[in-house]
Amino acid sequence: MIDKQTEILRAALKLFVENGFHGTPTSLIAKEAGVANGTLFHYFSTKEELIVSLYVAIKKNLSACMVLEEDSFSSLKEQMKYIYVSALKWGIDNTTEFRFIQQFISSPYLLKLAPEEIQQKNTRILQLFQQGIDEKIIKKLPIDLINTLVNSHLFGVSQYVNQCQLAASERDNIISYSFELMWEMIAL
Amino acid sequence: MIDKQTEILRAALKLFVENGFHGTPTSLIAKEAGVANGTLFHYFSTKEELIVSLYVAIKKNLSACMVLEEDSFSSLKEQMKYIYVSALKWGIDNTTEFRFIQQFISSPYLLKLAPEEIQQKNTRILQLFQQGIDEKIIKKLPIDLINTLVNSHLFGVSQYVNQCQLAASERDNIISYSFELMWEMIAL
DNA sequence: ACTTTTGTAGAGTGATTAGTCAATCATGAT
DNA sequence: ATCATGATTGACTAATCACTCTACAAAAGT
Numbered sequence: 001m002i003d004k005q006t007e008i009l010r011a012a013l014k015l016f017v018e019n020g021f022h023g024t025p026t027s028l029i030a031k032e033a034g035v036a037n038g039t040l041f042h043y044f045s046t047k048e049e050l051i052v053s054l055y056v057a058i059k060k061n062l063s064a065c066m067v068l069e070e071d072s073f074s075s076l077k078e079q080m081k082y083i084y085v086s087a088l089k090w091g092i093d094n095t096t097e098f099r100f101i102q103q104f105i106s107s108p109y110l111l112k113l114a115p116e117e118i119q120q121k122n123t124r125i126l127q128l129f130q131q132g133i134d135e136k137i138i139k140k141l142p143i144d145l146i147n148t149l150v151n152s153h154l155f156g157v158s159q160y161v162n163q164c165q166l167a168a169s170e171r172d173n174i175i176s177y178s179f180e181l182m183w184e185m186i187a188l
Numbered sequence: 189m190i191d192k193q194t195e196i197l198r199a200a201l202k203l204f205v206e207n208g209f210h211g212t213p214t215s216l217i218a219k220e221a222g223v224a225n226g227t228l229f230h231y232f233s234t235k236e237e238l239i240v241s242l243y244v245a246i247k248k249n250l251s252a253c254m255v256l257e258e259d260s261f262s263s264l265k266e267q268m269k270y271i272y273v274s275a276l277k278w279g280i281d282n283t284t285e286f287r288f289i290q291q292f293i294s295s296p297y298l299l300k301l302a303p304e305e306i307q308q309k310n311t312r313i314l315q316l317f318q319q320g321i322d323e324k325i326i327k328k329l330p331i332d333l334i335n336t337l338v339n340s341h342l343f344g345v346s347q348y349v350n351q352c353q354l355a356a357s358e359r360d361n362i363i364s365y366s367f368e369l370m371w372e373m374i375a376l
Numbered sequence: 377a378c379t380t381t382t383g384t385a386g387a388g389t390g391a392t393t394a395g396t397c398a399a400t401c402a403t404g405a406t
Numbered sequence: 407a408t409c410a411t412g413a414t415t416g417a418c419t420a421a422t423c424a425c426t427c428t429a430c431a432a433a434a435g436t
Binding site for chain 1: 205206207208209210211287290291294295296297327332333336337339340341343344345347348351352362369370372373374
């Protein structure tokens with residue numbers, strides 16, 4: 001056994017995506033994780049805490065993929081593309097996690113998160129948007145709107161790619177091309 | 189009392205959005221609807237059937253707003269704008285219904301729907317996309333991808349507008365402008 | 377060695393819930 | 407008036423579930 005806590009999170013993720021939050025009793029999670037019922041509550045004092053912890057863990061994972069090494073040589077567009085593509089690839093390679101996030105943020109559990117947790121820690125991308133506007137590369141729109149549009153775009157493409165199983169080359173084509181689509185939307 | 193069945197659906201919608209599916213016992217729905225517990229099961233044989241029925245009803249409502257009277261005088265872009273704006277306005281004016289749809293489609297209940305129910309009955313918009321491609325107005329992309337992108341776009345803008353409460357004039361500005369953003373994305 | 381802390385187990389519990397049922401009530405047809 | 411059909415009720419039930427509790431085992435600290 002690797003680590004019971006990790007094992008519980010893994011099991012929870014799988015079952016939540018399969019059966020939803022209310023369709024997944026804690027007893028089943030414990031069983032799937034190969035631990036006793038009580039062990040689950042040793043690590044997570046309530047079911048709700050388990051759910052929220054799982055979200056935080058996955059979100060952290062995603063954020064880690066989106067860091068951009070400071071690279072002042074790349075153009076703004078290239079920097080954005082890097083972040084965009086990283087996020088998209090993550091969404092495609094981690095279908096289950098992606099589905100979970102989607103389920104979580106459209107559920108009332110979202111409100112159980114501390115506001116600062118919801119906030120995008122990744123303000124780097126917001127900075128890039130602002131910079132783009134200042135340099136008259138990106139349309140002058142509210143930053144939040146741009147952010148929402150880009151996020152929705154990413155969600156949409158992920159969903160599409162996940163739906164129709166594509167060959168790797170085709171996949172990379174779409175990833176690259178969909179960035180251009182997004183760019184045409186926000187660029188001046 | 190207008191109609192008990194309608195009243196139950198109304199109560200269910202409100203409570204599901206507030207507390208989620210699993211946070212809303214049928215007893216509470218009945219109470220909120222002002223009917224007895226058993227009455228609920230007279231109209232909907234299971235809780236699941238209630239949830240799915242509610243989704244179907246709301247979706248029907250939305251689809252009704254998106255019909256386009258055959259108007260061969262309008263340009264393709266204008267026709268699309270009409271549909272786009274209708275959908276967006278609906279999403280903004282029916283926040284609760286919008287939230288419910290979001291919650292439903294990212295839950296495992298979606299799989300309980302017959303596939304033909306999921307399918308877009310509103311193939312009119314798909315026809316328009318195809319026509320746009322044929323007439324070299326819209327980028328040559330898979331129809332499903334365009335559709336997904338437009339849907340995500342609508343979702344994003346709705347979310348944004350619902351989040352920040354705007355004055356009516358500002359709101360209409362954003363609606364109109366966001367169509368142009370979307371158009372730049374898909375148009376050649 | 378011994379004490380403390382931490383991890384693990386799984387039976388047990390009280391509360392809750394989806395769904396049932398037998399009994400009324402309303403309506404309208406004959 | 408009588409009957410039939412369907413709507414409505416709310417107490418009831420069988421099952422389920424989140425969570426507790428006690429006991430024991432394994433480390434870790436001293």
